[in-house]
Amino acid sequence: MRRFIFTRLWQTALVMLLVSFGAYVLIGLMPGDPIDLMITANPAITSADVARLKALYGLDQPLVLRWFHWLWSALNGDFGYSRLFTQPVTALIGPALINSLELMLASWALSLAIALPAGIYAALKPHSFRDYGINLAAFAGVSIPPFWLGLVAILVFAVSLHWLPAGGTGQLDDAQGWQSLRYLVLPVATLTIASVGSHIRFVRGSMIEVMRQDFIRTARAKGLSERGVVVRHALRNGMMPVVTLLGLEFGSLFSGALITETLFSWPGMGRLIYNAVIGSDYNLAMAGLMLATLVTLIGNLLADIGYKLLDPRVKLS
Amino acid sequence: MTRQNTRTGKPIPASRSASPWRLAARRFSRHKLAWISLLVLLLFAVASACAPLVAHWLGTDAQAVDLFSRYGPPSWDHPLGTDELGRDVLLRLLYGGQVSLMVGVSSALCAAVIGTFIGVIAGFRGGWLDGFLMRFTDGVISLPLLPLLIVLAAIDPGKLGIPRDVINGESFSLYRIILIIALFGWTTVARLVRAATLALREREFVLSARALGAGPGRIILRHILPNVVTPIIIATTLAVGNVILMESVLSFLGLGIQPPVPSWGNMLTHAQEFIWDAPLLALWPGLLIFITVIAVNFLGDGLQDALDPRANTDHAPATGQDDPQTAQ
């Protein structure tokens, strides 16, 4: 086990290194550099200004050198300065991360709270009427273009009915307690509708699989009530793939939800990373991407470990 | 990847392939929703293919701008009305369908080819290559997908040595979308195929083929691929829906297929700007995307039941478990 974790840890480090290089090069392949963007905004700028600005941002050096430089600073805990917002990267990521976590955790919890009972409920009688109903709902949720769903939600609940705010975090209106929850409703609902379907299908699938296993038949043969079979035997085994899923999705909690955040003016990681990438803000984009990647990799690792702990039959290679 | 579900790799020995397929067809025919879905998808495909005929019949073409009849109501000349530039909505939906379905299917197929290739090699060769490829797959999966798609969609292809006159063609944005979605979409297939290949590699019919002196290429082509085709078909079907959604999201960010080439995604995106004036304009493409994606999901589900009855539905629908954050 220790060896396994050790091996996976250094592999994770290697992946991180490769990903960081890849991302850096990709951002560099985007046409035009940040200075070009400034030039177009300002007809009075001169070539001397351009040279000075390029030197200031280190853009006069080759890409690989800049990457090394970035890596070295990052390893020393210095993630540098955001060009887009002229602030230290860490000062930007902090609040965005909190906003994203709030949004993502809420929708994650809600999605699971719906998916677990619904998925199990459907799995207990596969191909029954209720199974079809739940499946239909699940498929419907994942099949709606997410920005369309968000926009319709805003039109209906904010513009027409005036029930809920159209966007923002509530921070701007000095909302407190219950009031600030109102701002969460629409974005969380949008996110949940988009994600609950795949959760339901996943839970249902793994429960159906488990219910077919021999040990369930044995338990039934021993005269255990159906309820007892489900609660005592099926759930524990059926939840293992779900643990895996949670591990895989762990990273998305930290990378935010770009579309939802954009529509609801929610200043989270999704928007931050997007703006950084589009604006060639290397320091910010790299810090955001690396954080999201690292957390995802850790999530995967935890999922593997969790899987092993829950299911002694699985051997870790 | 030990957590990879090895259940999906149920090998069907090649020699007995005829009757399982017939069995599968029978099982599929019982799946009513999948049938309806298949019919709906076929209907969409045929209708899209007939777009030029419809254009001829209506006596107009999809790009004919008429500023005197913007936001026109449905009429005999324009069965679904006209859009913000007075173009026929029905025709644009049909041509958009061509593009969206084409992008969906080609992208999913490209992803399947890449995924199969990597999966088979990893599973068959094993050892360090397997380890490397799977870590690589992990790496790709762990990337925040949307920002990277955005970077790729914004990269200057000229810097990669693609000739200018190719880049400047109107349909370049179309090929670009197909390619970049495929570049990230192959991971599901790769993992499924690898798991199946791993299981197959030690099976008697493979071992005996090897003992008879068959080369690795032959074994892969004759014995492995026919037996991993089931998970590939299912994953690819589901991916089509995912790609169509993804294209609409990229369009929303201004990086999808560029007008005047219509796609359901960019029609929906443009319509949302006019949602106050002409809500129906947003309804049609939204509805078509919704119906197509849901149909694809049901079809995938039905295929799963039919082709792989015992490994019941451990695939998540279109927004698969590999990229939960994708379309949000």
Place this chain on the structure above:
Amino acid sequence: MRKFFGILLLAWATIITSTSLAKAEETLKIGISGYPETLHPAFSSSAVQSYILGFVRRQIMVYNHDWKIACMMCDTVPSFENGLAKRVPLKDGKEGVQLSLSLPENAKWGDGEPLTTQDVAFSIEVGKNEKVAVANKEVFNRIVDFNIIDDHHFTVTMDRIDYSYNAFLGVEILPAHLEKPVYDQDPATYQKRSLYVTAPDTPGLWFGPYLVKKVITASAVMLEANPYWWGEKPQITAIQLRNFENTAALEASLRSGEIDYTPGEIGLSIDKVIAFQKRFGDKYDIIYKKGLFYSHLDVNSAFAPLGDRRVRQALLYAIDRDEISQKLFAGKNTPALDFIHPDDPVFTDDVAHYPFDPAKADALLNEAGWTRTGTAMRKNAKGETLHFTLYGATESSTGQLIQQVLQNRWKQAGIDVDILNQPARVLFGETLPERKFDGLAMFGWLSAPEHLPLTILKSDQIPTAENHFEGQNYTGYDNPKVDALIDQIELELDFNKRVPLWHELQKIYATDLPALPLYHGEQGFIFPKWLKGIRPTGHMYPSSLWAEQWYRTDQ
């Protein structure tokens, strides 16, 4: 399970029905689209930044609502006539101009410290420092001398005398008492350590009718009334500027009442405002303001078919710009004759006009050797099709509508046009400066009145690899007559003598068509009925610079 859903439902109901917030009525909420890179006035000059800073800072001079130079932080605009401007010999033997200016006597920073000539001196010191990358270095390069007379009077010497010699623009006053210690530590890193960056809510950084109270990066800026403001007291005591990255969301927030107002400078595009007016015009006041926004199609003259002037003229005859204006913009965004706005004092309409005239287009194209049979695309003698690409920015949805209309018209005239939209960073960062566009590129300029198109039309401003793609003459226009005219205009101080030169320049432009004029843009402002006093300017100096005149009628 039922219990669970019951709880969920209850929570939902509680959230929905909980009374909406007691509205902070005194706060004016403004929806904008965009967020500035920095709030430091010297390091960036985007439209969003100018708009936000308009509330909290003032310019020394501005163009006013009548598009004339006016004093804001000075007493009188200097001129040779009133004696406040003087010709002075410079060290290098050339002739410069010395301007005498005086700051308002009672001007104060937001912390009560007096605003003096020391602050101006510090601002110029920062701007001139080679180690500091201010946005408009050129302005500071022109300043050769600065003299403090007393706390409120100073003279400044510029290195040349041109027709805008008396416009002392572009120097942003910085608070020496707060920023000088930071700057003196290390000018090279000043940009990162400035209080504008580290503590933008410091009152002493601002001197407008409002102060920055709180900044939520990329989301919002909150403003409150400045107790030390020496001018007219603003009636509105608090302002909130909220950034929306999606215009549909901005519109929805306006409709749902979360924001009160969206300004034309950086709010909704004109076609959105027109559509909004159709639906909700009775509930809002909507103002349109003609602006110095010139939308046009740059022609790459290096691209053979378009190098022919007749083809360029035919392209204009073949499109119906009036129809676009009428049908897409409800009569707004009227077609442009050339790059000079009709409201500009140097404008003339005595230039070539290009109304929609397919017959003329046909004749010109035939004359240029591009003939057609039936409805086929035009071909020349070599059998090549008349084909080019029309570029644009993906960000501009309005532009994309226009592109498709143009494409359709040209198709009718037998010209085969592909549309290619690129992200703005690609279009302006590479395609245009490196002149990689094989055809036309559609974009617009926002400028000041009587702005000399020096970087746009002069032949030494053609971007090439040798000059590091400097200059904005993307069309590759090279006309010695125009070069000479521009030089003449720049140095002609007498407005009456300048006007004919301007007219001559417009005539050549409209005949040669280095770029195809589309329209002069307008801005649309959506006000709630109770908000009054906002006066759009139509140029790069935003309406927020006069924010103290805004008031509401519902209180």
